[in-house]
Amino acid sequence: MEQILFIQTGSGIDVHGQNITKASERAVENAIFANSMPGIEKSLPNEKMENMQVNVRLAVPLDRGQLDVDQVKASIPYGSVTVDVTDGGMATSSGIMLEGKDDENDLMYIVNAAVEVGY
Numbered sequence: 001m002e003q004i005l006f007i008q009t010g011s012g013i014d015v016h017g018q019n020i021t022k023a024s025e026r027a028v029e030n031a032i033f034a035n036s037m038p039g040i041e042k043s044l045p046n047e048k049m050e051n052m053q054v055n056v057r058l059a060v061p062l063d064r065g066q067l068d069v070d071q072v073k074a075s076i077p078y079g080s081v082t083v084d085v086t087d088g089g090m091a092t093s094s095g096i097m098l099e100g101k102d103d104e105n106d107l108m109y110i111v112n113a114a115v116e117v118g119y
Contacts, residue, residue: 001053004118005043008032015094015108016101020063021071023089027113028056028075037117044119051119052079059088059112079117088112 010033012026045051054076060067064085073081094108 001118004116007116009114011112013110016098016103020066021068023109023111024058024072025075027111031113031115054079054081055116056083057114058085061089061091
């Protein structure tokens with residue numbers, strides 16, 4: 001990305017089920033949920049939305065290999081999207097294991113996201 005215009009951050013949690021993709025999607029949603037970008041086209045090359053680039057940076061605690069990157073990309077409504085994944089976030093006890101929620105253990109996954117928008 002040549003020029004970052006703004007960055008939003010968020011966190012997402014999957015309390016039961018140990019689903020790293022769900023926690024990641026929630027982190028991205030949390031980062032972009034309350035944003036509006038009026039006039040963004042005027043800041044992009046040729047004033048075209050298709051020139052917007054979005055880089056999603058995720059810090060995940062466990063199960064990196066189970067992360068569905070395409071599903072996370074689909075949560076971004078505009079632009080050419082890339083996803084970078086690093087170790088981070090947190091896995092901590094939810095205090096209870098619920099078999100009906102597909103829990104394999106009592107862990108909840110917390111993912112941090114930074115969503116960079118630019119060109």
